Amino acid sequence: MNHKILTGDRPTGPLHLGHYVGSLKNRIELQNQYSQTILIADLQALTDNSHNPKKVSGNILNVLADYLAVGICPTKTTICLQSALPALSELSMFYANLVSVSRLERNPTVKAEIESKEFGSSIPAGFFSYPISQAADITAFDATLVPVGDDQLPMIEITNEIVRKLNNIAQKNILTQAKPLLSDTPRLPGVDGKAKMSKSLGNVITFGSTDDMIVKAVRAMYTDPNHLRVDDPGQVEGNVVFTYLDAFYDDKAFVTQLKNHYSGGGLGDSKLKGILADCLINLITPIRARRERFLADQGELIAILKSGTEVANQQTQAVAQRVKSSFGLNLF
Amino acid sequence: MNHKILTGDRPTGPLHLGHYVGSLKNRIELQNQYSQTILIADLQALTDNSHNPKKVSGNILNVLADYLAVGICPTKTTICLQSALPALSELSMFYANLVSVSRLERNPTVKAEIESKEFGSSIPAGFFSYPISQAADITAFDATLVPVGDDQLPMIEITNEIVRKLNNIAQKNILTQAKPLLSDTPRLPGVDGKAKMSKSLGNVITFGSTDDMIVKAVRAMYTDPNHLRVDDPGQVEGNVVFTYLDAFYDDKAFVTQLKNHYSGGGLGDSKLKGILADCLINLITPIRARRERFLADQGELIAILKSGTEVANQQTQAVAQRVKSSFGLNLF
Numbered sequence: 001m002n003h004k005i006l007t008g009d010r011p012t013g014p015l016h017l018g019h020y021v022g023s024l025k026n027r028i029e030l031q032n033q034y035s036q037t038i039l040i041a042d043l044q045a046l047t048d049n050s051h052n053p054k055k056v057s058g059n060i061l062n063v064l065a066d067y068l069a070v071g072i073c074p075t076k077t078t079i080c081l082q083s084a085l086p087a088l089s090e091l092s093m094f095y096a097n098l099v100s101v102s103r104l105e106r107n108p109t110v111k112a113e114i115e116s117k118e119f120g121s122s123i124p125a126g127f128f129s130y131p132i133s134q135a136a137d138i139t140a141f142d143a144t145l146v147p148v149g150d151d152q153l154p155m156i157e158i159t160n161e162i163v164r165k166l167n168n169i170a171q172k173n174i175l176t177q178a179k180p181l182l183s184d185t186p187r188l189p190g191v192d193g194k195a196k197m198s199k200s201l202g203n204v205i206t207f208g209s210t211d212d213m214i215v216k217a218v219r220a221m222y223t224d225p226n227h228l229r230v231d232d233p234g235q236v237e238g239n240v241v242f243t244y245l246d247a248f249y250d251d252k253a254f255v256t257q258l259k260n261h262y263s264g265g266g267l268g269d270s271k272l273k274g275i276l277a278d279c280l281i282n283l284i285t286p287i288r289a290r291r292e293r294f295l296a297d298q299g300e301l302i303a304i305l306k307s308g309t310e311v312a313n314q315q316t317q318a319v320a321q322r323v324k325s326s327f328g329l330n331l332f
Numbered sequence: 333m334n335h336k337i338l339t340g341d342r343p344t345g346p347l348h349l350g351h352y353v354g355s356l357k358n359r360i361e362l363q364n365q366y367s368q369t370i371l372i373a374d375l376q377a378l379t380d381n382s383h384n385p386k387k388v389s390g391n392i393l394n395v396l397a398d399y400l401a402v403g404i405c406p407t408k409t410t411i412c413l414q415s416a417l418p419a420l421s422e423l424s425m426f427y428a429n430l431v432s433v434s435r436l437e438r439n440p441t442v443k444a445e446i447e448s449k450e451f452g453s454s455i456p457a458g459f460f461s462y463p464i465s466q467a468a469d470i471t472a473f474d475a476t477l478v479p480v481g482d483d484q485l486p487m488i489e490i491t492n493e494i495v496r497k498l499n500n501i502a503q504k505n506i507l508t509q510a511k512p513l514l515s516d517t518p519r520l521p522g523v524d525g526k527a528k529m530s531k532s533l534g535n536v537i538t539f540g541s542t543d544d545m546i547v548k549a550v551r552a553m554y555t556d557p558n559h560l561r562v563d564d565p566g567q568v569e570g571n572v573v574f575t576y577l578d579a580f581y582d583d584k585a586f587v588t589q590l591k592n593h594y595s596g597g598g599l600g601d602s603k604l605k606g607i608l609a610d611c612l613i614n615l616i617t618p619i620r621a622r623r624e625r626f627l628a629d630q631g632e633l634i635a636i637l638k639s640g641t642e643v644a645n646q647q648t649q650a651v652a653q654r655v656k657s658s659f660g661l662n663l664f
Contacts, residue, residue: 042661043425050429051501057660083661086418089425093375093465096458097382104457125436125464126428129457133425169383306664328389329374329415332638 005030005181006143008039008082011059012049015066016204017280018197021188021247024070026147031076037141037312038072040064040305043082043089044134047127061301066207069291074304080312081305082137087316091136092129094323098165099132099158107131109154135159139175140316147181156180170326175319188247193222193240205280207287214284218244218277223269230268241269241276249279337362337513338475340371340414343391344381347398348536349612350529353520353579356402358479363408369473369644370404372396372637375414375421376466379459393633398539401623406636412644413637414469419648423468424461426655430497431464431490439463441486467491471507472648479513488512502658507651520579525554525572537612539619546616550576550609555601562600573601573608581611 007027009015015024030036040063045056060081067079082088104110110131114123126133131154138146138159146156156178163175189195190203197204205217221241227234236242236259245255258275261267294301324330339359341347347356362368372395377388392413399411414420436442442463446455458465463486470478470491478488488510495507521527522535529536537549553573559566568574568591577587590607593599626633656662 046426046659047429050426053501053659053661060663081663083422083656084664086422089421090415090418092425093421093458094378094382096461097379097456099457100454101457101460102454122432122434124429125431125433125461126425128433129428129461132457169385302663309664324415327378327385329385331392331413331634332416332641 003034003145004141004143005034005036005145005147006039006138006141006178007036007147008041008137009063010041010045011056011063012045013059013199014062014206014208015070016197016199016206017244017248018188018190018204019066020070020207021185022149022183023147024067024072026183026185027077028071030147031073034145036076037078037080037143037315038067039080039082039137039312041082041137044130047124047130047133050124050126060305061295061298064301064305065291065294068294068301068304069207069287074308078308078311079305080309084309085140085312085316087313087320088133088136088140090320091140091316091323092133094327095132095135095162095166096129098162099129103158103161104128104131107154107158109151112151131155131158132162135162138178139163140319141312142176142315142319143178144176145181146178147183149183149187153180166323166326172326174322174326185247189240189243191217191221191240193238205284207284207291209284209288211281211285214280215277218273218280221273221276223272227269231265233265234262234267234269236263241272244276245279248283249276335366335477336473336475337366337368337477337479338371338470338473338510339368339479340373340469341395342373342377343388343395344377345387345391345531346394346538346540347402348529348531348538349576349580350520350522350536351398352402352539353517354481354515355479356399356404358515358517359409360403362479363405366477368408369410369412369475369647370399371412371414371469371644373414373469376462379456379462379465382456382458392637393627393630396633396637397623397626400626400633400636401539401619406640410640410643411637412641416641417472417644417648419645419652420465420468420472422652423472423648423655424465426659427464427467427494427498428461430494431461435490435493436460436463439486439490441483444483463487463490464494467494470510471495472651473644474508474647474651475510476508477513478510479515481515481519485512498655498658504658506654506658517579521572521575523549523553523572525570537616539616539623541616541620543613543617546612547609550605550612553605553608555604559601563597565597566594566599566601568595573604576608577611580615581608 007023027036040060042056042060046053049056064079134155135158148156160177163177166175167173190197190201192203194203205214223239223241224235242259249255262272359368372392374388374392378385381388396411442460466487467490480488492509495509498507499505522529522533524535526535537546555571555573556567574591581587590604594604
């Protein structure tokens with residue numbers, strides 16, 4: 001089956017190695033097999049950044065440059081901008097009538113995000129209802145596969161509930177149900193070992209990092225606090241340096257050898273970190289160079305995004321038209 | 333000041349005499365003084381009719397024919413279709429980030445409508461947030477005056493809160509605040525005396541009513557249950573026939589005379605109802621004829637609506653572009 005894939009990112013900062021492991025690498029593979037669309041989700045980013053819209057708008061081209069730099073190819077993947085696709089907003093309005101307020105309240109992802117953002121009783125309505133907007137994104141591209149983490153499965157559920165309700169009202173298959181494409185890659189921790197990675201926490205390595213910045217970030221990585229002398233046995237589990245080596249070092253046999261050496265004693269943190277720093281510098285150097293070249297020509301970046309968005313406008317408007325017609329709203 | 337007026341109706345049935353008194357007569361005046369836009373609010377109608385979208389789509393041209401038949405002129409008033417104006421949905425998405433869920437919960441109009449519709453805990457998200465959509469409608473036309481009843485004042489308040497928040501974020505007057513244009517006309521009751529009028533309750537006189545239907549409706553009107561014999565004194569207050577005479581009979585002195593005669597005794601219900609029926613037949617006959625002529629040429633109706641919607645698309649897209657630009661979302 002020729003699956004259609006929809007995926008994307010909120011443009012609230014430059015992308016980093018967490019994205020590389022969690023989604024970008026996968027997308028570089030997927031674009032060769034399937035029809036893939038990547039949405040730069042500026043509207044969704046605004047749902048919790050409306051007080052600071054420039055944080056969102058100012059990162060759109062950064063994210064696009066990151067995509068291109070890591071190897072997402074705009075002739076294979078449609079890269080488009082959410083706010084420039086009116087059909088997504090139109091579909092959101094239609095779908096909002098098919099989802100109850102209590103259904104939104106029950107959604108665990110929204111629940112968790114509300115708690116972590118500490119909105120209290122002043123949750124913006126747009127944030128509260130963003131699962132509806134995501135359903136619009138997914139269905140507007142007739143996506144059949146959506147790469148997600150476990151925690152986002154409820155989003156796919158709400159989407160498919162909307163699809164079934166609308167198809168039932170129309171008595172016809174107007175919209176397509178989507179399946180989750182679960183990733184088996186464990187989530188990369190921040191360099192400080194924390195699960196949550198973000199540029200504002202200063203615990204990420206972005207694609208714009210210089211060699212010095214990479215070395216510095218690796219040096220600061222959390223290892224084994226009891227591994228005081230080189231000869232001491234060190235712990236591999238929870239050791240961020242090994243987590244990163246597992247994720248990025250191609251020669252897995254060599255990593256196993258390092259782990260044995262480290263846990264047996266005799267391998268110092270400093271040497272280990274040197275190996276990781278070299279590995280990350282090798283990975284990032286060409287990406288950084290391409291990224292800088294793209295960012296130096298913003299006109300070209302805008303042209304690429306515009307062209308992808310035009311393709312996306314045609315697709316999404318066709319779906320919105322299908323929905324409208326099913327309601328009899330196709331007078332002209 | 334050359335005010336811009338935004339007003340409209342949900343197309344859930346043909347319009348009736350309640351609309352004539354409550355809004356249509358006023359609009360016929362306003363179109364000569366101001367720049368007036370009338371929105372056929374099919375999206376809003378779907379917020380509580382999503383299970384039966386044909387009820388909405390099937391009434392769009394009926395409502396348009398009613399407008400034209402009563403004398404709303406498409407060269408003076410822009411008549412447009414909400415679902416064919418994507419900028420309204422786009423603005424709704426932006427505004428949803430500026431309104432909290434608890435603010436929507438506090439809105440008395442939504443509270444009351446939720447109770448009257450007995451949604452219980454399954455209020456559709458679209459219905460819950462329709463004040464946001466109304467704010468989009470009002471601001472998308474830079475409306476400065478919105479004709480409303482008392483009960484709709486909270487809607488204007490929410491709209492202006494959104495305007496102030498957005499202008500504050502943009503540090504610039506991107507959107508225009510609106511003022512309510514309060515009507516001093518009392519609300520017309522149903523022919524059964526009930527405050528709520530609707531075609532499904534069978535207590536309205538539509539513009540498609542034949543003479544016989546009008547006579548029958550007037551005959552069924554609630555008068556004074558204690559006015560049993562012609563000679564008995566009758567009560568004017570709460571007497572629906574007099575309420576309608578007050579609303580529709582041009583010769584006010586004659587109505588005063590009838591009231592005196594009725595309350596003094598000697599004026600029978602049947603004679604009184606005959607006077608009202610004649611009056612309403614005189615009013616409706618030419619409207620019904622025009623209405624039938626318009627409905628006989630649906631191509632012409634669609635062309636009129638399309639043309640108004642094109643004008644409205646230009647206006648609303650310009651406003652959406654202003655909002656996007658203020659957020660820096662104007663890459664192309």
